[in-house]
Amino acid sequence: MFMNSISRLTKAFCLTVMWGLLASSFAVAQDDESAAERESRSQKTKQAQAVSKEVYDRILKAQEMVDAKDYSGALRLLNSLYNPDKLTEYEQSNVLNYIGFVYYNMDDAANAIRTYERMLAIPSLEEQLAKQTTYTLAQLYTMEEQYNKALATLDKWFLLEANPAPEPFILKAQNLYQVNRYSAMIEPIENAMRVARERGKEVREDWYVLLNFAYFQQENYRMVRDIQKILLVTWPKKRYWFSLAGAYTELGEDENLINAYAAAYDQAMLEKEGELVTMAQLYLQREVPYKAAVLLEKEMASGRVAKSAKNYRLLSQAWQLSMEDEKAIPALTEAARLSTDGELDVRLGNAYLNIGQYAECVKAVENGIRKGGLKSPNNAQVSLGMCLYNQQKYNTAIRAFQQAAKTPKSRRLANQWIRVINAEVERLEQIRLAEEAARKKRRQIEERREKAGRA
Numbered sequence: 001m002f003m004n005s006i007s008r009l010t011k012a013f014c015l016t017v018m019w020g021l022l023a024s025s026f027a028v029a030q031d032d033e034s035a036a037e038r039e040s041r042s043q044k045t046k047q048a049q050a051v052s053k054e055v056y057d058r059i060l061k062a063q064e065m066v067d068a069k070d071y072s073g074a075l076r077l078l079n080s081l082y083n084p085d086k087l088t089e090y091e092q093s094n095v096l097n098y099i100g101f102v103y104y105n106m107d108d109a110a111n112a113i114r115t116y117e118r119m120l121a122i123p124s125l126e127e128q129l130a131k132q133t134t135y136t137l138a139q140l141y142t143m144e145e146q147y148n149k150a151l152a153t154l155d156k157w158f159l160l161e162a163n164p165a166p167e168p169f170i171l172k173a174q175n176l177y178q179v180n181r182y183s184a185m186i187e188p189i190e191n192a193m194r195v196a197r198e199r200g201k202e203v204r205e206d207w208y209v210l211l212n213f214a215y216f217q218q219e220n221y222r223m224v225r226d227i228q229k230i231l232l233v234t235w236p237k238k239r240y241w242f243s244l245a246g247a248y249t250e251l252g253e254d255e256n257l258i259n260a261y262a263a264a265y266d267q268a269m270l271e272k273e274g275e276l277v278t279m280a281q282l283y284l285q286r287e288v289p290y291k292a293a294v295l296l297e298k299e300m301a302s303g304r305v306a307k308s309a310k311n312y313r314l315l316s317q318a319w320q321l322s323m324e325d326e327k328a329i330p331a332l333t334e335a336a337r338l339s340t341d342g343e344l345d346v347r348l349g350n351a352y353l354n355i356g357q358y359a360e361c362v363k364a365v366e367n368g369i370r371k372g373g374l375k376s377p378n379n380a381q382v383s384l385g386m387c388l389y390n391q392q393k394y395n396t397a398i399r400a401f402q403q404a405a406k407t408p409k410s411r412r413l414a415n416q417w418i419r420v421i422n423a424e425v426e427r428l429e430q431i432r433l434a435e436e437a438a439r440k441k442r443r444q445i446e447e448r449r450e451k452a453g454r455a
Contacts (some may be wrong), residue, residue: 051091055081062098071106078102089124096122097133104140113140131160135168142171147178166192166201173210182217189214205235212243221250238269258282265295273305277314284318293318293327309338316347325354336364341373346380353387361387378407378414385417394421 051059058081065074081087082095100115116137120130134157141150154172158164169192173185189211193203208231215223228244231237241264248257261270261279270276276299283292296315299305312335319328328351336344345368352361365384374380385400398421405414 051088051094055087055091055095059094059098062102066102066105069105071102075099075102075106089122090126093119093122093125093129097129100136109140109144113137113144116140127160131157134160138168138171142175145178147175150175151179164195166196166199166207169195170207170210173214177210177213182214185214186211186218205231219250221247225251225253236267238264241269254285258286271304276305277311280314280318284314284321289318289321290324293322293324297331307334309335309344312338313344316344316351320351325351329355336367340371342368342371342380343374344368345371346374346383349380349383349387353383353390356390358387358390362391376407376409378404378410382410382414382417385414389417389421394425397421 058077062074062077062081065071065077078095078099082092082099084092087095096115096119100112100119103109103112103115116133119125119133120137125133134153138150138153138157141147141153151172154168154175157168161168169188172188173192176182176185176188189207192207193211195201196203208227212224212227212231215227225244225247228240228247231240232244241260245257245260245264248254248260261282264270265276265279270279276295280292280296283289283295293315296305296311296318300307300311300315305311312331316328316331316335319325319331329348332344332348332351336348339345345364349361349363349365349368352358352364362384365380365387368374369377369380369384381400381404385397385404388394388397388400398418401414401417401421405411405418
């Protein structure tokens with residue numbers, strides 16, 4: 001992007017400057033006598049600042065050829081005209097100026113550069129022409145990827161120009177970028193911005209982008225953050241939201257990071273699956289899991305987020321953290337179906353446990369145990385035991401807790417459950433025995449009544 005902007009700037013400026021130089025860089029003495037009268041007080045100076053009618057006519061002819069795009073013809077005419085022994089230094093500078101311009105139009109930057117270098121070597125070269133040619137050379141060096149030469153030439157130009165416009169500062173920064181002198185880019189870019197503001201000119205978007213890059217390379221994320229805010233206000237684009245989010249990440253400004261992503265989402269700038277999933281994860285991080293669940297469910301339905309085991313797992317997690325176990329079950333069911341291990345089946349079983357669907361809980365956990373690949377098989381056995389307990393399948397539940405108790409981490413919990421179940425079994429047995437004794441006593445009473453009635 002930077003080189004494209006360099007090329008556009010350079011070509012446009014070269015054409016403008018060259019034609020300006022060609023139109024205004026020489027005065028013509030068409031009438032030798034009147035010229036002599038006008039120059040009577042300073043003949044030497046006037047000779048240095050004028051060209052003969054012959055030179056003027058041939059340059060005009062060359063210009064006509066350039067207008068007709070007959071560059072080869074113009075070049076032959078100008079080369080035949082150029083003779084240092086016969087031309088004044090001022091005439092030489094004008095002829096060389098045109099030759100360089102023709103080479104440029106022929107896309108022969110190398111010869112254009114050599115021509116302008118010869119032109120700058122002329123001792124009496126007029127100051128304004130020297131200044132403009134120096135800048136043109138800097139641009140040509142840039143186009144030819146001779147960045148260090150371009151920088152050295154720009155330094156000479158800045159010594160000649162007392163009041164530089166913003167663009168030369170930017171050209172310097174672009175060349176510094178090309179030679180990896182990133183920290184040195186900051187000063188010329190900020191100078192360009194200052195001059196632009198002083199002159200009431202626009203500070204361009206690509207200048208901010210270039211400055212942002214320079215500060216990023218210095219890991220000055222506070223400046224990166226501030227520049228991205230300016231870019232977003234003035235030129236709101238998706239990539240600036242992400243750059244701002246990156247700056248917030250580096251600065252540890254988590255709240256602002258989430259707000260930046262949320263703003264991008266609200267403006268429909270998040271389109272890729274990774275971007276949308278990241279937004280959901282940030283909602284979870286911010287402890288607003290309901291928003292994460294709604295986002296994921298919507299985007300999975302739209303097809304922008306894949307219906308994969310990983311995404312279903314995230315969706316189910318969001319619903320569970322929202323205390324919405326019933327809504328988590330469809331996502332967990334799909335996630336478990338797509339998964340090769342049993343982790344999600346066990347989580348599905350726990351969701352069923354939470355809403356009191358114990359038969360489905362047992363089925364899901366047993367599926368998970370059969371699949372295997374569990375990080376904590378003991379926890380799966382605890383979940384299975386709890387579901388079986390709630391189904392009042394005490395013996396099977398005890399066996400599940402006994403399996404869980406084989407792992408030290410869950411031994412205490414499993415044994416507590418076993419004691420609870422044994423106590424419950426004993427309580428139920430006492431109730432059964434009491435009920436049986438009561439029934440027996442009622443039968444005995446009824447039998448005595450029957451005997452008494454017969455008697």
